[in-house]
Amino acid sequence: MAAETYGAWINGRPAAASELVPLAFAGFAHFTAMQVRGGKVRGFDLHLARLREASMALFRRALPDAEVEARLAAAIAAGPEDLSLTATVFSPKGEFTADSMEGELAVLVRTFAPSNGPKGPLRLAAVEYERPLAAIKHVGEIGKTLFLHEAKRQGFDDAAFYDRHERLSEATIWNLAFWDGEAVIWPKAPMLRGTTMGILQRQLQRSGIPQREEAVTLEKVRSFAGAAVMNSWTPGIAVTAIGPYALPEAGPFITLLHEAFGAEPLRDVG
Incomplete structure (x- = not known):
């Protein structure tokens, strides 16, 4: 699988390096992780609920589910049918500042190779x-x-x-x-x-x-x-x-x- 089929998106569009640099050490954010198979996901309602509830807990506001889904869909459509995906919700206004209490939230989506985890035990x-x-x-x-x-x-x-x-x-x-x-x-x-x-x-x-x-x-x-x-x-x-x-x-x-x-x-x- 070509490495270029995976990538990073912010708010539904490919992320520029200048947008990713401020996130390198950002810690006031939450995320969900999922496996995509055949372009589809199990338990997607649980992922949406996780992001919504965590946003309300951290930011006291949340993006509409439909908007979050559209941003994930853009990343899934751009990659292979099977992949790993993380979706992180953050404030573009950063952390260690009261400014992050207000303004629109953003979604960073990353895709990479699919995984089934270690064999065990x-x-x-x-x-x-x-x-x-x-x-x-x-x-x-x-x-x-x-x-x-x-x-x-x-x-x-x-x-x-x-x-x-x-x-x-x-x-x-x-x-x-x-x-x-x-x-x-x-x-x-x-x-x-x-x-x-x-x-x-x-x-x-x-x-x-x-x-x-x-x-x-x-x-x-x-x-x-x-x-x-x-x-x-x-x-x-x-x-x-x-x-x-x-x-x-x-x-x-x-x-x-x-x-x-x-x-x-x-x-x-x-």
Whole structure:
């Protein structure tokens, strides 16, 4: 695939270098990430809701959904049928200034090669860490990469987070899910509720698969029949350890998650 088929767009038009330079160190922004397949996206309504709600939380205003969709559609139309895409909402007036409280918001869309994530299984280090503004997918989160690096140095593949109450919440760029042999268990703690997590929850409900939220401590991990991580790359990669506790690879659980995700229809954008 030719590299030139991917690029960056601001407000629906190709971005100039002069427009991108001020964004290099910009941290007051939020985004969503998705995989495009055949020019279509699963759970696009969840992406629009994420951007709208985060804009209201950070800027107290939001762009109309139709306008956001049109800006994403322009980038999708310019690339190959399969690609990765991020859409970032920011204020052109910058950060560290009250000026960003007013004025029109802008959308930066970037496209790059498609990804299905690592094969797994993954072993996760356990780190006490609470993401600031956990419910928002915001930019500039240095902690996630730092803890990934530290986990790798310790012989793990990535890191999972637990809070001051010893409840597991999420992993660096992943949501967590557990399996007790009959039901899917979602951790109950402040976290970013991912779009893939949202797709899985509604498809599992439609299929009649039991699921529930509950507080999951590190020690409780060893009682489960399996665990998985998920994000925009993939609906499920097996987790075989969190901190000192081992877990079965639970192939049927991973298959269940992939089948639930596959039941979500792909949708045209624009």
